[in-house]
Structure formats: C-alpha cells, structure tokens
C-alpha cells in the first residue's frame with residue numbers, strides 16, 4: 001500500500017470540511033437557477049450509460065476537492081495495484097482479481113508467477129460445454145431422462161449473484177428449464193424449492209468457495225438424500241450433482257467427482273464471484289454466448305475504471321459522491337431504486353457487495369477510523385417503492401441519496417407501460433431535487449394550516465443512470481460499476497474492502513449453541529442467551 005496519511009489529516013479532507021460548512025445549506029433550486037447548463041454539463045455519457053449527476057448537492061469546487069481527495073489517497077496507484085494482482089487484501093494476504101474473470105483471452109495477469117487468464121478461460125470453456133449439454137438435453141440423468149431442473153445450492157456470494165443474475169436476465173433464459181435457489185439453513189427453503197421437482201430430471205449445483213459453509217453443506221447433504229431416495233444408487237450422484245468451488249479436496253470428500261467440479265481461485269472474493277464458475281446456473285440459463293457478452297460488459301467497465309481520468313470516470317465519480325454524503329452530510333444510507341422489474345434482486349445483491357466490503361471500522365494500519373465508512377444500501381424496484389417508503393425520502397428527517405436506474409427500451413413492450421414507468425422515474429428525481437415551496441402550495445388555494453404538510457423541501461440528491469436496454473452486457477457494466485464504486489470508497493476510507501472477519505463470531509457461537517441444544521448440555525452463556533436457550537427447548541418439546 002502506498003504511504004498515505006490518515007484520511008482526516010489530508011489537505012483535501014480539511015478543505016472539504018470547510019467547504020462543506022459553506023455549501024451544506026445550498027439548495028439544488030439555486031444551483032440550477034445559477035447555471036442553465038447544469039443538467040447537460042454534469043453528466044457522463046459513455047459505455048452506453050447516460051449518468052446524470054447534476055441533481056447532487058455539489059458545486060464545481062466540491063468536485064475539484066473530491067478529485068483532489070482521490071489523488072491524495074493514491075487512488076490511481078491503488079487501482080493499478082489491484083489490476084496488477086498485488087495482494088491488496090492485506091488481512092488475508094490475497095490478490096483481488098475479479099477483473100481477471102472477464103479479461104479477454106490472450107491478455108495476461110500474473111499471480112505468484114502464473115498467468116491466470118488462460119486458467120479463467122479453461123474454466124469458462126468447460127462451463128460452456130457443460131451448459132450446452134444441459135441446454136440441448138444431451139446431459140442425461142441416471143435413468144436416461146434429460147435434465148429440466150437446475151437447483152443452485154449456496155449462500156452469500158454463492159447465492160445472491162446467481163439469484164440476481166437469473167432474475168435480471170430471465171428474458172434471455174431458456175424457458176423450458178426451471179431454476180431454483182436454495183440458501184437458507186431453514187429447511188423450508190429446500191422443501192419449497194424441490195417439492196414439485198422430479199429427482200430424475202434435477203441437477204444440483206453445489207456452490208461454495210470454501211466447501212465448508214454450514215448452510216450449504218447441510219443443504220447439499222439433504223439434496224443428496226432427496227435425490228437418492230428416488231434414484232437409489234449412489235452412482236447417480238455423478239449425473240445429478242456438480243460442484244463449484246476452490247476446494248477440490250472437500251468436493252471429493254463430499255462424493256462429487258472432481259471431473260464434475262468447476263473451479264475458481266482464492267483471489268476471487270465470494271461477493272465478487274458471480275461472473276466466475278459461481279455463475280454456472282446463469283450460463284445454463286442464458287447460454288455461453290450471452291454469458292460472454294455479460295463478461296464483455298464487465299470488462300468494458302473495468303477498462304473505463306482503469307484508464308479514464310477521474311473527472312470522467314463513472315465509478316470514481318459515483319464513489320466520491322457517496323463519500324461526500326456519507327462523511328460530510330452524515331447520510332447513513334443509500335437507496336438503490338431500479339425502475340426495471342427484472343432488477344428486483346439487484347438491491348439485495350448490492351447489500352452484500354457493498355456492506356460486506358465496506359462495513360469496516362479499522363484502517364489498513366490497524367487503527368480505528370474517526371469518520372464514517374460504508375453506508376447501508378437498500379431499495380426496491382420502482383414504482384413499488386413509491387407507494388411504500390418514498391414518503392420518508394421526500395418528507396422525512398433523514399437525507400437519503402438515491403441511485404435511480406432505468407432503461408429506455410422495455411424487454412416486454414406493453415401499451416403505455418414503459419412511458420408510464422419512465423415518467424415516474426424522471427418525476428421522482430425532479431420532485432426529490434426541487435420539491436414544492438410553501439408559496440406554490442398556497443397558490444393552489446391550500447388552507448393555511450395544511451400548507452406545511454403539503455410542502456416539499458426538496459434538495460434530496462439523486463444519481464440517475466439511464467441505459468438503452470437491460471441485456472447481459474449492460475448488466476455486466478452495472479455490476480462492475482458498483483464493484484469499482486466500492487473499491488474507490490474503500491481506498492478513500494483506508495480499509496480492507498476484501499475481508500469479512502465480522503461474519504465469524506456468530507458462526508463460532510452458533511456451533512457451540514448447536515452442540516448444547518443437541519446434547520442438552522448445560523449452556524454457559526450470559527443470562528439472556530441461557531434463558532432463550534431454555535425457552536426454545538421448552539417450546540420445542542411441546543410439538
């Protein structure tokens with residue numbers, strides 16, 4: 001890591017603090033009134049994405065200082081370090097190379113003396129052959145029937161990406177195949193996902209980077225029992241189970257032939273893995289060509305991020321705007337509002353990507369931070385959110401910057417639906433920014449006492465991302481955009497965006513409590529946990 005002073009002592013940070021004191025109350029109405037070009041000037045139009053950031057509470061000076069902050073944080077060197085395969089995940093001593101997963105054939109990225117790009121393409125080729133066999137009906141189950149149902153068993157990064165991508169790209173999927181996803185340790189997840197499936201026609205993809213995750217291993221064993229109840233012969237496993245993992249030893253120990261294993265590498269973080277073999281279900285759904293088209297979209301955004309000056313660099317710009325709201329306005333959350341039904345799981349996917357990455361409070365040099373880091377990401381597709389939580393965004397006491405994502409062309413054109421959807425999209429961004437003054441409300445003849453209730457303060461910032469059409473390629477660009485926003489922010493905050501130690505403690509305690517629940521040994525915890533255990537055991541006995 002380049003030598004960087006603590007964030008709050010950087011000159012740009014100090015300058016931003018005094019700048020913030022001056023501009024924090026400035027209203028977007030005034031910023032637009034002062035500059036007739038603002039709405040066409042503060043936009044980026046590249047890679048097929050029209051990014052309008054004019055409705056942010058920023059001036060040209062804000063942007064200048066934010067870019068200066070990026071330079072003083074050595075963002076350029078850190079980007080180069082990631083792309084060169086440096087071990088920037090310092091707490092796990094690992095390279096962070098999800099960008100290698102979409103690097104075109106023929107290029108090279110060296111990790112520990114080995115070029116990883118040919119390895120990436122070898123796995124993609126193996127996935128393609130397998131995916132085509134399933135899609136074409138030539139991969140037969142144990143009793144000679146073609147596979148019709150594909151069940152991905154995984155959790156976290158081995159589930160959220162596949163689920164999101166399947167939903168997002170459903171329009172491009174082969175419709176005679178049924179896809180299901182099992183993640184939760186709650187048995188209901190498995191039972192409901194498989195209750196109407198025929199084992200003879202079902203393929204399980206056991207997806208787990210480590211192949212040790214309790215939920216996934218338990219669901220995988222349950223899946224094996226479910227399949228063998230009908231198929232009887234353990235030889236059948238070879239036709240009905242494949243694995244996606246970095247851990248060949250554990251895959252064999254489970255009983256899956258490593259010939260049926262699709263590998264990836266320790267330099268791919270779970271939440272950055274949906275475009276690795278973890279995307280096998282996605283590839284079976286949309287086909288190898290569309291999957292590669294998605295990878296090409298990722299790669300275009302990677303190259304944009306790697307080579308474009310910060311001022312025109314979409315992930316850098318969006319990342320810095322996020323830092324501005326998070327650290328100076330102290331906005332606690334970011335709402336992601338896709339105006340596209342197919343992106344309904346996109347906010348959930350982003351929650352792991354952003355919050356598991358930047359939910360940290362210790363710097364790379366091991367000190368507690370004295371500023372805010374990762375915000376809470378949340379959201380629902382428009383227009384549904386409008387009839388639910390938008391009230392709070394418009395008139396509540398909290399500042400919630402919103403990312404609004406929309407596509408001009410409907411994949412399912414239907415009457416006036418798309419125009420109505422887009423009218424809502426644009427209206428919300430306008431209403432959030434400009435609001436409605438009490439004068440305007442009064443002029444409508446509203447009784448005096450009602451005026452404050454019907455007034456909209458406005459000045460609620462939005463980023464609007466407008467694309468032509470949701471395709472595998474544009475989805476790849478959008479995901480890579482957020483991956484690099486996370487990276488940019490992690491660099492500014494001087495944290496390790498690629499570890500996740502915070503998930504460990506609960507896992508260890510759950511093992512201990514499970515043993516106590518099953519052995520009925522005397523629980524040795526605090527008084528609250530002890531009595532919850534006792535109550536659970538009592539309630540359970542009532543069945």
Ligand SMILES: O=P(O)(O)OC[C@H]1O[C@H](O)[C@H](O)[C@@H](O)[C@@H]1O
Pocket residue numbers: 155156157158207208209210211212213216270271356500503
């Ligand atoms: O893919 P796996 O090794 O099964 O891991 C699944 C998930 O579980 C872990 O607890 C981590 O928090 C996630 O980052 C990971 O994606």
